[in-house]
Amino acid sequence: MFRKFDRDQRITIAIFAAIAVVVLVLALSIKKSAGFNTILLGLFYGCQYSLIAMGLSIIYSSTRVINFAQGELSVLGGAFFLTFVQRASVPMLLAFILAVLVVASIGALFERAAIHPLKDSSIITMIIMTIGFSIFLRGIIKWVWGANALPVEPFTHGPPLHFLGATVERQSIWVFGFTFLVVIAVYFFFNRTLLGKGMRAAAENPDAANLVGVSPSRSSLIAWTMAAALGAAAGVMFAPKTLVSWDQGVWLGVKGFSAAVLGGLGNVMGAVVGGLTLGVLEFVVLMFIKPEYQNIIALSVLIVVLLLRPQGIIGKTESLTV
């Protein structure tokens, strides 16, 4: 996070920060406490987008693949959590850990079986591969868990808390806390541990990394496992609020892409920024326009970023176009 930004990036970040401040001030002054609540709501959902986007960026930076199944992995996490808690009466904490582990291993399995053998294939092949995976997972979730939206109990029960004029649900506290910890952990992993730094090296220059003993293949495996775990964690965290339903994966994925691209695809910390930004933007804008346009906001962000500045806010200007 303290890396040196080049001039291009600094300008973009400055513009972005300025717009953010303006929007927030507008929201708070026009709508006051409703505005504050909305911003918190946006941050809440923003955490979900961030977690998913982090997974996407981790995979992209290691393997240059966009995981179109990221949303489905998230739903799967929530689904397994639900099964462990409701069918097997497993205590919530344990169920959470188990769900994350199960989905992480599914991610790892997929990486070994499908991604690794094809690492030299064309982009179209990889894209279609992950799309196939997402369709497959969606079908399996519908098959096993049914077509209805399934409710999940929140981690702690009780009335929402009030603070500074805002109403905060208890589950939100869990979400904020968890996301905060995860972000710190991920940052620590990629910047302070040998394994993480090795993965970053492998992402930037696979051949050189290979020479010094870092295996790009192992990086890829770890990346997919981590991403699946992050997605699953997001799924579990949000299940009490959004229920678990087989068709949620599509939009989770799309918003994850928007967030990841906004922050710079491949840039893990950028994904966090992107996710939170997208969340707040979505809900704040909703205060001023018709609610039907909710999804269009995320899509517009994606399109605008892709067309104007594909490397996102924090990304460096690399050759992303032909």
Added chain:
Amino acid sequence: MTTSGSGNPPATANRSEKEKSLKHLARDNSDYVILLVVSLFLLTVPIWADYVSTFIMDAMIEAGIFAIVVIGLNLLFGYAGQISLGHAAFVGIGAYTTALLCTRITGFPTWFALILGGLLAGLIGLVIGIPVLRLKGHYLALATLAFGLIFTELLKTQNSVSNQSNGGIGGIPNFSIFGLTLKSKIMSSTGYYLLIWIIALLVVLFTINLIRSRVGRGLRALHSSEIAADTMGVNTRNYKVKVFVISAVLAGLCGGLWALSSGRIEASMFDLRYSILFVTMVVIGGMGNIWGGMMGAIALTFITKILELQIPQWIPNRPSWLADPGNIAVVLYGLLLILFMLFLPKGITFGLSRLGTFSKQGGSRVKDRLRAIRYRGG
């Protein structure tokens, strides 16, 4: 895994052998022969289909409609090497244009509405294609995905286009030309069957000619290596946009036909599921293979229909795990996509292999391609 299969000269062929294979290519009329055979076969279907099973005609109509867009998409994927995850939007543009023209303006000729639908879709394809096709690979996929989704979302918010409460349009008249009006699908399938398949086969003919033309060669060069093709003077940007627009026009045509033959359209017919379905059809049918699009459309339509309609009728009291056979199709398609990419991705490079020049299977590293050019003295 070696990529040289039957009929392809080994990678280190010398010049004269390469020239021979290229000449062989030029004289090859097999595609036209296949087209003729297939056309004749398809023409006979209405005669015997109802005796075998009454669902065949309806399935073939659906397959034919989708074949049109899938063939276009096949050009985009297999020959131009670009990807689009939002093509259902173009289908929707064609459908809504045709439907609006025919329902809002009484007596508007349906055949003209159909053409306009295709053209409008193509125009929008041009407008979107120019900026979007600058992006490559994953970014292109995301951008097309986003545009496709925006179309559906916008449709949902605009109630003014619809004459029903569900954001759709009903009461679309049947196709008519030269004073001859087709009967609705439910009364007699033959009319729409013939219309749709004649158009589909014409599209195939057009595609065959396109591939064999200078444009087609440029496309193949483009697919194998954009940078190499650029260097050799192929205007890559131009070609990419052209193919995108063609595929958009075909999608619009497909949409118009769908609207006319169904009599009723609504937003859910043009959402992401269908974009992905088209992609699945292209992949399973075989990318870069002229017949891939058509075959994929027919195969998948039949498989889905059998699973959704026939199995529930054959086995009415199903065990609960089999309660939703349509969903099994979904799981199957996902699995097939994965398996095809693992074991049969050659479809993608099929177009390439005919040149016999680049043997590395779909290598994405530009360095390797440039190396290949250097060594082959091409």
Added chain:
Amino acid sequence: MFWKKRGFKLFVVVMVVTTASLLLSAGCKPKKASGAEYKVGVVISTTGPNGPLGTPEQQALTLYEKQLNDNGGINGRPIKFIILDDASDPTKASSAMTDLVKSQNVLAVIGSSGTGTTMPMVDIAQQANVPLEACAAGIKVTTPTPGGPPNKWVFRTPPTDAMAAEKVADYLASGLKVKKVAILYDSNPFGSSGNEVLKALLPTKDMEIVSDQSYETKATDMTPQLNNVKGTDAQALIVWGTNPAPSAIAKNMKQMGMTIPFVGSHGIANMTFVEQAGDAANGAVFPAGRMAIPESIPEGTEWRDVVDKFRADFKAEYGSEPNTFAGHGWDAGVIIANALKISGEDRSKLRDEIENTKDFAAVDGVFNYSTKDHNGLNADDLIMVKVVNGQWQWLKY
């Protein structure tokens, strides 16, 4: 030669698969309707968003088929319901009905569970001249132009959304006695149709719509819309949609401390709403067929007897109480069977006989079809239900 091309092998494979599928479907030859059974097609949504509506309908029809056939069928011949799932998808509903009409030569079709999936079936019924008994509530199913003549071949069993809206409007005017109302409706056909009806109806009862907003069917958080409502002087909130969104709205309202009454549509007349909303469901009010609270049906009437028997039989077979949707399916089957007794195997005569159904006591109410009315019921066949402590209570006002 072209058979050596790589793609040719793939071509062959795909051709083989296609031909195999064709031959496989050769099993489904068009079946003649003559023979032992009366065939009635059923296209309902047992999966998808309308699954909670379609599944009870399927259960009811399966039970009815068994009961009817065990008791000698219709004039000695059994009835057969061929049940297909449309997965809440209009395109699939269309394909399914087309297949049933063409290859199975069914005498009539029942379905679908929701308005969106039923509309294409209406087209087919009208074009192919097949009687359709719909289980959907959208008014356009039977009456394409408001106040105009009904579609010749289409009838329905559930109370229409127009009736439900009338009941709600009546409750707001006479029960709650409010003047300013906010509406939140689902952007799907069910919600949009209801909204149109409400917008026309409420002003006639001297009420003002101070806020009219929609939400995405799959949205999980309607706080933005509710914020807008909070800013108005609405005295009640009408929520017109099907699950799961209304439960999210209820939870949102509770969290935001909104105390104005939550008035739902008949779309939440099922326990799923209560399950999904938990505590927040308490206090919610919605219209439902009287079957929801059978005690509301006057004792001693034929209607009451029919309902009591239906509940007992359903419970004996499935172990749980039937809900109003099961009733819709049951009634569709019963009305058709009743008409079949007189009409025999003729679609046109069957249609005529269905139209002649008068004073027919079924589960949803006492049906009276006529050339002008293919809906059969009216707003008095509905009651208002309130959720109290997770249970339903008859709300008399």
